[in-house]
Amino acid sequence: DDISMAGGDRNSEPTIVLNPGDPGPLDVNFGELLYSRCSVLDSNQYSYRWIQRAPDGTIKEISSDARLYITNFGPEHLQYPLRCEVTRLSDDETFEKVLNLRLASSGELSTDDEYKTLNLTIKPLPNEDFRQGTIMRQCLFENDPEINELFDFRWIDQNGRIVTNGDTLYLLIEDPSELSNYTCEATNRQTGVIYQAKYRVSMLNGQQAMQHIVNIRPITGEVIIGRPYEMVCEVEPQPEEPISFVWYHNAKVVHREALLRLNSLSYRDIGMYICRAEWTPRYSRTAISANATAELSLALTRETKIEMSPPPGSVMVSLPGETRELHCEFPVANPRDVRWYFENQLLENHPTVNATGKIFRIDRLRVSIVTIRGIEYDHGGTYECRIGRDIKQAHLVVRAEEGLEINPKSDTVDEGEAVEFHCRVHGMDGNINRQLEWYYRPFYSSTRVRLDVDTPDSFMRHDDLVAQHTSFISKSRARVADQGEYICRLPSQNEEIVGKLFVRAVKSYILTITPQRLTVRPYQPVEFECFAASEDGQPAPFTPRFRVIDSRISFETTRVSENRVRFVLQRGLGPDQNGTIVECLSDEPSKPTSAIITVEDICPDGSRRCRSGQCLPAGRFCDGVRDCDDGSDEDPKMCNICDPLSRKCEYYQGKESTVSTFMVHWTCDGENDCGNGFDESNCEARASERCQDRMFSCRRDGRQIPMAFVCDKDRDCSDGEDELTCAPPMIAEPRTTRYSVRRGDTVVLVCEVTGNPVPYVIWRFNWGCLPEEPNRFRISNVPRNCNAPMPTVVSTLTISNVRPGDDGIYNCEGLSGATRALSNDLVVMIGG
CATH class of the missing domain: 2.60.40.10 (Immunoglobulins)
Incomplete structure (x- = not known):
């Protein structure tokens, strides 16, 4: 960015609002719905659309209006930032804003994505007047003003020296021949990523001279009548040539050295001080002054009010107990949009300055006023009012005169x-x-x-x-x-x-581990997550840690976010480590929490496990005969345990069943397994899920055999046709296997199973049945390609109003003929 005599472009940009999405980031999960609406806060007419822009400039339109509506959010939507583009119809000028997204399971987007979306710009402030030698520039991220609060700004000259810490550069230039290059650096406090923007000061008749800045630096910390006061005049960077300093007070020369010492400050000393630094550069025949005047006001401010002004701001000196008003005026803006800061912290949230209730805010049509009644020493400091990219400051000095x-x-x-x-x-x-x-x-x-x-x-x-x-x-x-x-x-x-x-008050933080109970097979990978939050639900400013008492267990941890950590056992646990307890704890005030790992192997189809580990047919459980070695098959507690693969035969059409249970995929397969027809009842209602008849027709001899006989490894048709087109079930790899959700949210798990005959799909939770809450756990099975050689069933498990205890491992299982397939673990964890 070059500064010329004409100054810079000051056209105002509209305020674009994304809802939801402001303030960001907006949490989203793969496979879920993403919605946001774009609007502009002014009275002009605009057209809207949502786009993605590739590095080569190619634009992909996502939506042709103000609404962004993505029903199945996927990785392709994170390839490039999602932008709302608005076009002002009066002049066809286009503006845009990036939707800041965060994957709920993986924290905010990477710094690479962040780098693509942010644009560091330098613009002139309203009080810049190059003809008068005044340069005032502000360096900010324009496309997302809220993001500026995450960055530290500083200005550096062409020699690498820091000119100022902050986003505003203020220069006073007296010699039109001066030339200098300046760099604005913005450093992300969280990631350390540094952004830069550069500009140079140039004049048509410019010579290669360095830009110098004169500052007055107070050495004495407090202004106290009757005590010594010192301040020094400095030039940065220091010229090679000798410098002469002149101090002025009340239009009179009072000193001719860099250090000014007032041995005993009196009321006669109160007033305006000006330091002027002069030297003769080697390339010039005449003496010049760089940034010739710097000021420090020690005078008491007589007016009750002071107008805020752009950096470096106004100065008000007050005595304790006085009442002062800080006026922040904007010609167009709504005062309700003004944010007040004290020492770079939001004024209303400052931990000490507002504790005694002596600061009041008044908002009128075109002005926002902060009134301080009964000024105290703590009130001294820098006050700022901010609206958009505009900043006004006032420095309040509280003078001490007491003994x-x-x-x-x-x-x-x-x-x-x-x-x-x-x-x-x-x-x-x-x-x-x-x-x-x-x-x-x-x-x-x-x-x-x-x-x-x-x-x-x-x-x-x-x-x-x-x-x-x-x-x-x-x-x-x-x-x-x-x-x-x-x-x-x-x-x-x-x-x-x-x-x-x-x-x-020392906060007591709450640690939450998810899931709290996990049932796995031997050597199956194990994952937990633990997060810390305050009692009001806000993320804690620390990361908890895990501990396992068993020294044989070696685990890995990954920091998910500032307050969240993940526990991983890639190789799982052996059967002898059943009942392992994993603890989550912290050095901060908090109560440790723990989770338990149950390690169980699975039994063959149609079988259940005794407590002793023995596998028996499911029908032999709770039949009045002790079959398990330890008799656990007749324990009432075991009888109440649900088996995902079997169902109980019930009394039907006035008849008792001949067996106690049947396999779930034997439902409506044309064979009477219960003996009273119970398993073949209500088949019309289930027909839409199976897309096949209960009977199979042998084409050669015309026989009708139950579908249960198809692909059961027995040739029932004369030519073995019932065993020719069999295909074991296959489960498609899911797009994601980890779901992080908040309490009260809805999570949708999808399983796609292909096979022949048409697969029957069931869902497991921690290797057991789903909770018996049909209003919250809903399963939908939709068949596809029923007449194809390989039909498919898409099974969807929707869990509504997620609560603790719903977190854990979910699996879908496809059953087709005599074969079965099990999905990868789908891990649901509850976030903070």
Whole structure:
């Protein structure tokens, strides 16, 4: 970006809103619905569409209107950023905004994706006037203003020196022959990725001279009447030639060296100071001044209000107890869009400055006002009002003139930490510390009480004979009830000073492991996830860890996000490690949580496992005869355990069944397995799921045989036709095997099974049956290509209102003739 005499383009851009999607990121899972709507916050007419743009400039249109509606979100939708493109109909100018997406199972998009979507730009601020030698530039990400809060900005000159820390560059140029290159760097605090934007200052008659900046740096921290005050004038970068410095005060020369020292600051010294640095470059015959004037105002601000201005901002000097107003005016914007900051933190969320309730905000039609009633030392600092890319600042200086000093003026500690204040007297002789009195006043209270000292669980007071001007109060373990104002008073001078204590209540975080119970086969891979959250559900600022007591077990962990970690056992566990407990814990205040791993092998088709590990036909369970070696087949608890592959034969058409159970895929197969026809009932309702008759016709001899006889490895037709077109079931590889969902969400699992005869599909949960909640667990089986050699069944399991206990391993199983197939594990985990 080149700066010329004409300045820069200042056309305003519309505010594009994505809902949902602002503020981002928007969580999405593969296979789920993605929806967002694009709109513009002004009265102009626009046309809308959603697009993806490849690096070669090729554009793919995703939607031709303002609505983005993707029913089955997949990896192809993450190949390039999804953008809402809006075209202003009055001038055909086009603008766009990127939808910030985050896969719920994998955190935010990679830094490569982030790099593609962000565009760092440099634009002039309204007060830039190049003819007057004033350059004011702001460096921001325009396509996503909210993302700017994740970055640290700085400006660097052509020699690699830092000119300023922040997104705004402010230069005063006096010599039109100056030339310099500047680089804006934006560093992502989370990923470390650095973005750069560059521009150069050029003039038509420019010479190759370096741009220099003059700054006044205060050496003394506080402005106190009667005490020394020092400040130094500096030039960056320092020229090779000698520099002459001149200090001005009230239009008079007061000093001619870089360091200005006021031995005893008086009211006569209050006012405006100007430092002028001059030198003669080697390439010039005349002396020049680079950024000739820098200012520091020490004067008290007499006006009650001050107008905020673009960086470097306005300065207001106030005494404690005064009332001041900060006015932030914008000609067009709605004041409700203004965000107020104090020392780069949102004002309403600042932990200390607003604790005593003395800051008030007023929003009118074209102005937003912050009023400070009864200014305190903590209120001193930099205030900013921001709207869009525009920033206005005011620096409030609270001047101290008292004979008492308290340290710290404000302290914030965690509950249980030690705290100490000390009060010092200036300008008096003798053993003064014992004359000091200490008082305590809770926040939001006008009543003070004499501080209770030297009693159990109270503050301790210490007046040292060596430090006769200082009194100490301390407490080894602070409590939340201790926060408030601690007042040090000197009765003989009728003076007092206040120190503030803020005590943060220690949060107790909640650890959640998902799933809490897992049933696996021997040596099957095992995965858990654990996340930490505060009691109000916000992500915790730390990552928990896992622990397994069995030293033989070696596991891997992967950090999923700041507050979430994954546990992986690639080789699983052996049968002798059944019942292994996995713990999730943290060094932060929290209660550990754990999960248990059950290791069980599966029995053959139609069989169930005794507690002893023995496999028996399912029909021999709960039939009144002890068949298991340990008799567990007749245990009522075992009788109530569901077997996904078998169903109970029930009383039907006035007849009892001849057997107790039948295999689920024998339903409506043309053979009476229960003996009373129960397994062949209601077949018309199931016909849509099977897309085949219950009987098979042998073409050579015309015989009708039950479908149960087809592909059962017995030749029932005279020419063996019933065994010729058999194909064992095959299950298509799923698009994803891990689903991370939040409580209350809906998750959809899809299984596609191909085989001949038409496969019968069942679902397992942790190797057992699905929970008996048909309103939340719904299965839909849809056959396809029924007349093809290889028909397919698409089975969908929909779990609504997900809750703890639904997380675990899900499998679909395809049964066709005498063969079966089992899907990969589909792992459902509950997110925070």
